[in-house]
Amino acid sequence: MSFAFSPSALRSLRADEMLLEQHRRQKLLAAPRLTGYLPKREAWDKGPTRAASAPSGPPLVCRDLVVHNALFTGDLEAVKRLFPKGAPVNLVVESRGGDMRWICRNQGLWSLTYEQELTTPLHIAAGRGFADCLRHLLRREADVTLSPGGTTALHEACEGGHGECARLLLSYGANANAVNEDGLMPLHVCTSPESLECAKHLLQFGAAANGRSLEEDDTPLHVAARHGLLDHVDLYLRYGAEVEKQNDEGQTPLNAACSEPQAPEDRERYLRVCRMLLRAGADVHTEDRDNQTPLHMACKQVNPDVVELLLRRGASVNCMCYSGDAPMHNVLKATAYKSRNQPERVVRALLNHGSIRVWPGALAKVLKYCCTSPRTIEVLLNSYDRLKITDAWSEAVPPDVFQEHRQFYESLFALKQTPRSLQHLARCKLRLLLEGRVHEAVPKLGLPTFLQNYLLLDFRDYVH
Template sequence: MYNSSSLRSLEQERHQMRLAAPVVSGYLLRKEARDRGTSSRQTTGNPVMVCRDPVVQNALYTGNIEAVTEVFSRGYPSDLIIQPQGGDMRWAANGKVRGLWSLTYEQESTTPLHITAGRGFSECLRHLLLRGARVDLTPGGTTALHEACEECQPDCVRLLLQYGANANATNEDGQMPLHMCTELDSLECAKHLLAFGALINGQSLDENDTPLHVAARHGLPDHVELYLCHGAALNLQNDEGNTPLNAACSQPQDCASLERYSRICHMLVSAGADIQISDADKQMPLHMACKNANPDVVDLLLENNAGAFVNEMDYGGDAPLHNILKVVAYKTEHEPERIVQALLNYGSIRVWPGALPKVLKYCCSSPRTIEVLLNAYDRLKITDAWVEAVPPDIFQKHREFYESLFALTQTPRSLQHLARHRLRTFLEGRLHRVIPRLGLPTFLKNYIMLAFRDYMH
C-alpha cells in the first residue's frame, strides 16, 4: 500500500525518468512492432530503466489497478526492467569440502507487461499498453505474449495481440507463443494466436517441433483438432525423427491420460498420419505405444496395417512384444494383457521358451498377461524354476490362477487347447482377418483369439 512519503518519493523520481525515457505513443509503438518483423529479440527504441522499488513491484504483482494507474501515469515510463530477487538453494564447492547447499540470490529480468500478462491482470495490462509499453520487449529472453500463453491467460493474449504483439516471436529457446500452449486451459490462447497470424507449422529452433508436435506430446486433443482444422502438417519430423503421431505415442502416460492420447492418435490417423515413420532409434508408433502400454492405441495401429510391421525391431533389437513385456510390472492398471493378446493375434513373434521363467518372474503381477502369453504354446515344460519365479505374496493374491498353471507340470494341455493352437498356427498372421469371417459362435471365436479365462487348462 502507499503512504504519503512513498508517493512523494515516486513524484521526485518521475521528473528524472521523463528526461531519460520519454513516452512514445501507443500508436507509434504498435507500428514499430509491426515494422520489426518476426524477430522478438530486437529491443531498439528508447533506453529502459531498471526498477527495484518494492512499492512498484507490489502494485504489479498484486494486480492493484489503482496503484498501477497512479504509478504509471503522466510520463512515468512503462518500459521499466523489473529485477525481483529470490532465494534459491544451489550446490556450491570450495577447497575444504566437496560441496554444500547454500542459499544464493538470483536476479531475473522482467517487465511490468510480463508480470501483468502472466498473472491475468488484464486491466493493469491494458493501462500499461495505453501508456505506450513496448509489447515485444524480451529482457529475460521471452515476450509478454509467451508468458501469457504459458500461464493460460487468454484475455491477456488477445489484448497483447490487439496492441501489435508478434504472434510468431521466438523466445531464447527458439519457441513461438503457439509452442507455449501446453495445457488444456490454453486452448483459447491458441485460437487467438491463430486468428492473429500465428504460423500453424512454425518449427521451434532447438527441436524443430511444430505446434502439432507440442499438442500431441502434451495430450491436448482439442488443440490437435484445432490445428488440424488450420492445416497442420501431419508427417513433419522433428530433430528426433518424431512426427506428431510418434510424439503422442512416445509420451509417458498415466491411467488418467490414456483416453486423451487415444483420442489424439485416432484423430491423427484418421487425418492421414503415416503410422510407418520411425524415429532416430528406428522406433515406430507401435513400438512406442507398447512401451507406454496404451491398449486402445495399439489396437488402432494394428487395425490400420501396423500388423504388417508387428515384428519390426528397433536399433536396440526390440520388437513391440518385447517393449510391452518390459513394462508389465509397472503398468498393470493399463491392461497390458490386451496388448499382448492383440500382438499375438496379429502374428507377433513369441518369447523363446527357455526365457519363459524370466518373463514369469517380471510379469507375474499380471496373471492375465501370463495366461495369454502361455496360451500361444502347445506345450509347457514347467519346472521348479517357474514356481520359484512367483513371489509368495503374488502367488497368494492370484492363487487360483497359479495353481492351475503349476498343475500343468504333471498334466498335458487339453485337447481343446491343442486344437486351438493348431488352427492358430495354420492361420499365423491372418487370424484377425479370417476368424471374424467364419461365422463362429462368439464363445468359440473369443477362445481362438485368446480370450481371458483366468486359469490355465
Template structure:
C-alpha cells in the same frame, strides 16, 4: 593467523579482485541506465517536471522502486494510474529481489557464485497474472509490447499462465505472435495445458505460424499438443493445416510423440483421442524415430491398449525391430508389472492375434517371474504354445504372495508338468499356426459360434488346460 580463518591462495585472491571489478562495472552501468524513477513515481511535484515526449523514444529504464513493483504484482489499478500518468514511460525493466544462487563464468577460468535473477517488465507481470485493466493502462502509456529483457516476451508470459484476455490484448497492440524466446520457443510452443486453448486460438487468429519449429528440438505446435495429450489443441492445429508427419530433431512425428509419453491410467483416454485425430488426418503409423522405434513400440512401452488396437487396425507391423533388437512384444512384457491397471493382457493378446513373435520357451520362467502379478497376461502368453515344459523353475518364479492371491490359476499351470495340453487347445494352436498373422482377420468371419471364435482369439478363462 586467527582461529577459524584460512589462507587464500593467489588464484583465489585474484578471483576476488576480478569479481569486485565486475561488480563495480555492473553497478556503474546500472546507474547509467537508471532514470531515477522513484522520485517522479512517488511524488507529484517531480512528475510535473517530466517532459511530455513519446515513451517509445525513451530507452527501457531500470526500476527498483518497491512501491511500483507492489502495485504491479497486486494489480492495484488505482495506484498504477498515479504511478503511470499520461506522458510517463511504461518501458521499465524490473529485477526482482532474491532468486537461486548459481555459478557464473567470469573469464580466465574464474567462476563466481551469483544470484540468478530474471529480468522482467510491468507488461510481463500484469500479463502473466491476468491483470487485464492494468495491462491495458500500460499499453496506453506506450509500453514496448515485445520487450524481452529476461529472454521471453509478455506474450510468452500470458500464454504460459493461460491468460487469454491478456494474450488477445497484447496481440491487438501488435505483439509478435511468432516471437522466439531465449529457449527457442514461440508462444504456441508454450501452450501446454488444456487451459491454454483460448490463447492458442488468439495466436492463430493473429498470424502464429502453425508449423513453426522450436530452435533446439524442432518441435511444431502439433508436436507439443501431441506430447501433452491435448486433444482440443490437436483438433485446432489440424484445422489450421498443421503438418501431420513432420519429424523433429529426434525423428519423432506428432504421432510418435503422443505414443512416446508416459501415461498414467487417467491419461490413457485423452492420448488415445489425440492419436485417433492424428490417424484420421493421415498420420503414418510406420514412421520410425532415430532409434527405429515405431508408434507401436512406444504405445506398447507405455501400455495404452486402445492406441495399440488402433495402430494394429491401421496396419502397424507387430514384428518391426528397433536398434536394440526389440519388437513391440518385448516392450509390453517389460512393463506388465508396473502397468497392471492398464490391462496389459489386452496388448499381449492383440499382438499375438496379429502374428507377433513369441517368447523363446526357455525364457518363460523369467517372464513368469516379472509378469506373474497379471495372471491374464500369463494366460494369453502361454496359450500361444502347443507344448510347455513346466519345471521346478516355474514354481520358483511365482512369489508366495502372488500364488496365494491366484492359487487356482497357477496350480492349473503347474499341473501341466504331469499332463499334456488338451486336445481342444492343440486344435486351436494348429488353426492359429495355419492362419499365422491373419487370425484377427479370418476368425471373426468364420461361421462359428461366438464362444468358439473368442476361444480361437485367446479369450481369458482364468485357467490353462
C-alpha cells in the same frame, strides 16, 4: 554462504561459465536460420528496432516492494496510481527464482545465491492473467517487445493460458512468431487445454502453424500431440499443419503422441488425438531415428486402445527397432510398472495380429518381471501348445504375489506334471493355420461367441 576456491578451481568455474554463455549465444544466433525470426537479444545486438520515440539507454530497474505487490496481486487501482500518464512503464523488475547458482562477486570468492529472474510489469500482468492491469499498461505505451528475462510477455500469457491477455498483446503489436531464449515461439508454449484461446488468437495474428522450435525442431502440432490436446490438434490441422513433419528425433506428431507416458485416465484423450492424426493422413509406419514406429512407442507406454487402433490401420507387428526390439518386447518390459494400463490387452492384440512370441527358454524370466500381471502371463502362455515348467518358474514368483493371485498360479504350476488340455491344443492348431489373420478370420467363422473369444485368447484367470 561463501567459499574460497583454489586458483585451479576458480579457473574451472570461469571456464564453465564462459562455455554456458557461449552455448546460449550460439542458440540465439542459430534462431534466424532455423525459424526466420530474430530472438530479441540478437535484435538488440544488431541495432535499434524500437520506435524512434523510445528512450535510449538501459531500462530502469524497479525494486520498490509497493510496485511489486501491486503488480503481483493484480491491484488495478494501485497500478493506475503507480503508473499514471507519462510515468515510465518499461521497468525491469527483479524477482528471486527458485533455482540457485554460483555467482562470483569478488576475486576468488564465489557465493551460492538464488537466481534473479528479470521481468517487466507487462510480463507480470500477462503471465498472471490480469487483463485489466495489462490493458492499462499497454495504454501507457508499455513495450510489447521487451524480453529482459529471455521471453516476451506474449509467451508468458500463452504459457499461463490467458487468452484475453494474449489477444491484447497481439492487438498492440506483439510478434506472434517471437522466439524466446529456449527457441520456442508462443504456439510452442500452448501446452494446456486452457491455452486454446491463445492459440486461436496467435494463428489469427499470423503465427506460423508449422513453425519449428530451435532445439527439438518441434512444430506446434508435435507439442499439441505430445500433450494430448485434441482441440489444439484440430485447430492446427485446420490451419495447414503438416502431419508428417519430423523433429530432430525423427518423430512425427503421431510418434510424439504415442511416445508420451499416459495415466489410465488420459488414455482416451490420446486415443482421440491419434485417431484424428490418422484421419489427417499420418503414416503408421514412420520410424524415428531409433527405427521405432508409433506401435513400438504405444506398446512401451502400454496404451491398449492406441495399439489396437494402429494395428487396425496396418501397423507392422514384427518391425524391429535399432536395438532389436519388436513391439512385443516393449510391452513386456513395461508390464511390471504399468500393470494398471491393462498390458494383457496389448499382448493379446499383438498375438492375434501375428506377433512373434518369446523364446520358450526365456519364459521364466518373463514370469519374474511380469508376475504382478497374471493375465499378461496367461495370454502369453496360451499361445504355446506345450510348456516346460521348471523349479525356476515357481521361484520367479514372490510369495506375496503368489498369495494375491493364488488361483491362477496354482493352475499354472499344476501343468508341471500335466499336459495341456485337448481343447487348448485344438486352439493352438487353428491359430497356427490362421497365423497373422486370427483377428479377421475368426469372426467370420460363424462360431458361438464363447468359442470366438476362446480362439482370440480371452482371459479366464487360469490356464488348463
